[in-house]
Amino acid sequence: MADTEAQPSRSRDLDKLLLRPGNLVGANFDPGEELRDDLAKYAKVLVVGAGGLGCELLKDLALSGFQNLEVIDMDRIEVTNLNRQFLFRFEDVGKPKAEVAAKRVMERVSGVNIKPHYGRIEDKEIDFYSDFSIIALGLDSIEARSYINAVACSFLEYDSDDKAREETIKPMVDGGTEGFKGHARVILPGVTPCFECTIWLFPPQVKFPLCTLAETPRTAAHCIEYAHLIKWDEVHSGKAFDPDDPEHMKWVYNEAVKRAELFGIPGVTYSLTQGVVKNIIPAIASTNAIISAACTLETLKLASGCSKTLSNYLTYNGAEGLHTKVTEFVRDKDCLVCGPGVLIELETSITLQKFIGLLEEHPKLLLSKASVTHQRNNLYMQAPPVLEEMTRSNLSLPLFDLMGKTTKTTLHVTGTTSKNDKKTSALRKLRVVFKGVDGVTDMDTAGGA
Amino acid sequence: MIKLFKVKEKQKELAESANGKSSIKKQSAGELRLHRDISELNMPKSCSISFPNGKDDLMNFEVTIRPDEGYYLGGTFMFTFQVSPIYPHEAPKVKCKTKVYHPNIDLEGNVCLNILREDWKPVLNINTIIYGLFHLFTEPNSEDPLNHDAAAVLRDNPKLFESNVRRAMTGGYVGQTLFPRCI
Structure with a gap:
């Protein structure tokens, strides 16, 4: 390698994507050196998982011009990881995956900064996740995906027309592999289906009687x-x-x-x-490499706009021949996690009891016998009797006080709705805004521009 | 989107220290679905439910069943439920905390009920499981044994099974095993 040309050659291939205009580019694509430099300076990507996929993702992202990376993983390196988690060596066995992976990539790719986090994703404050431009997932469990998805969706805000506010969208790129098969998907909460919208895609676990x-x-x-x-x-x-x-x-x-x-x-x-x-599934290094490459490319496209992004779910099957397909899944409009919910404006003086009565008359809800829960706080339960008794005293209190005096929040209600004389049970998300608290709501509606 | 990231990063640099941190407690989709299940519970009259960790933890609860007919009439049996954040994709974990002489419940409290394992489906709910457990007491079944000895006695000598159940429930030995009183 000739050292004299190191600087220009380093991003030569990336420059072809980022410095020239094109016809198939994404919206707001603004080619130029500034874009390339901003990508390195301002895009901050979190890689969740430093296993088979995570190692690949870190390497690929670092080689694609991203310079601010962080990685989180709760596991330590085991001997059986070494065949495919190529950043680890035999002498690393027993050390935290995140730390070793970060160190190895930084040693090989100059200019990249990777901050490792050894620990559980649930133990981080929610604010930790809000810091990142994009979250890339290299996980092997439904629980972990579901958790990160809920966190990312919790940043999402909607305007009064139920349109997702662009500045609150936290994009996720999710990869997964199982033997010869894999998937890569792009999740833009509020725009494309979130993990919970399509949780039915996962086959039920096999359990023996x-x-x-x-x-x-x-x-x-x-x-x-x-x-x-x-x-x-x-x-x-x-x-x-x-x-x-x-x-x-x-x-x-x-x-x-x-x-x-x-x-x-x-x-x-x-x-x-x-x-x-341990429900271990066989892992194949090449499948990880292919899926990681797809995820990294999507991350690059999302950040730079150099091309339209995958819409929105790629499946790869290398078991018999090679088959790939992209499916465009649709959002569940009533999704409890990413959906807008029903917007309700309230006075700060309204009691929980009055609020429950109001749900019955609300044209979009017509919900009778409602039970109300606010961020793990059960405000009122219609049944069973033990819970009704424990929550009954809340009925006479102002809802505003019960929800910690936040002027803008989401809560969930369950109850019965009747449609064409047929009663069905319903679980709904509500976006509650309290009127006239220090002009906060006015500012809020004006801030849409 | 990079422009957006850039703007946000700049804003952050400017307002470094401001902002009161809001610690939002995350409620999983599983918890919300469970909230609905619980608020719509419609149990057999002789069953009751309790929440040892208070009204805000629905993921761990106890169900007490008092069979109103059959071999186990008069007994009181307690079950613990542990619900996962990805409920209803995964069935709750249910254990019987009352030591019972029963063909489908072993002495460790494992329960052989198809909808808890191989036949669980997300359309089922907590109510279905409680009815399923209730049914185990009115119709114990020697075909799916977890307690092999109890199953054999039920199959071969229902009269002896009946008296064994009585002896166990009133607090006594069946074979080598001592059962605490649950009547």
Whole structure:
């Protein structure tokens, strides 16, 4: 490599995308050197997960001109990660993934700054996430995706016409792989479907009937689950099983072997035991690389506008031949997480009881017998009687006070609506704005420009 | 969008220290769906529900079942429910906290009810599960045993099963196992 030309050649390929106008570019694309430099300076990307996908994402983003990256992961490096999580070496085993991954990429790509966070995504303040321009997800669980999605959607605000305010949209790029298969998707809360809008895309988890495990095991997996779910509790009364403790895993494996011998079932191995108990799915390095490349490209397109973004869900299947397809999923307009909800303006003096009465008459709701919850605070429950009793005293209090005197907030109500004489149960999101508190609402409506 | 990021970053630099931090407590979609399930509960009369962590934690609760017919008439059986944030994609975890002589409930409190595991579907709800549990007491079933001995007795000698259930519920030994009184 000739060092003399290092500076211009470094971004040569990226420049072709960012410095020249084009016909297929995104809205507001403004080519030029300033764009390239701003991308490096102002775009801040959070990578969630530093595993198979996370390692790829960090490397790809760093090589695509992003210079402000952060990464969060709660795991430590294990020997079995080394075949595909290419930023890690044997001597790293036991160290936090986020820290090692950040260090390795910074060593190789000059100018990039990666801040690692070793810990759980739930333990970070919500404000932590609001700092990022884009959040890229390299996760393997529905729970974690659902959590980040809820956080990103909580920044979203709508104007009085139920249009998402652009400046409050927190874009997410989500990748996922399972063996030869993978997906990449772009989530723009309020514009494209959020994770919760399409949660039905996930197949139900396979769970064996307990009585099959106890009485009529037929497969090696049955024997392992018997040891894990039934035998463990029988022997270790009260002690919780820890899947990350090798001693525990070994115990389950030994019990599963005994069980399998008793029933003449072949195939129980230690790695199968780990696979069944920890729900491990086989990972293939190339699938991760392909999905990460797609995610990184979308991140670059989102940030720079150099091309239209994927709309909005790419599936990749390399199991038989190679098949990719992009599907445009649609938003669930009534989504509890990303939807606008019904806008209601209230006086600060209105009591919870009056508010519940008002829901019955509201033309967009017609909701009777409403129960009300505000950010994990159950304000009123119609049933069961124990909860009704515990929340009854709130009825006479002003709603404004019950919700911590915030002038603008969301709450959720459940109750019954009648449509054409048919009663159905409904769960609705409401956007509540209190009128005439220090002129806050006036400012708010004026700030739309 | 980079312009937007740039503007925001500039604003942040200017107003470095301002802004009171709002700590929003996150309510998962699962919690909201559960809120609806709970507010619409319509349990059999002899069942009751309680919330040991107070009115704001619906994800952990206890259901008490008092069968009004069958072998278990007069007994009181307590179940704990643990609901995941991705409910109803995943079924609640249900355990029986009352030690019971029952073909479909083992001595550790594991419950063999199809809708809790292999047949769970997101359209089902907490009410369905409570009815399912209630049903286990009115119609114990020797086909899906978790307590092998109890199942065999129920199948081969229902009279003996009945007296075993009585003995267990009034506090006593069945075979080697001591059952606490739950009547």
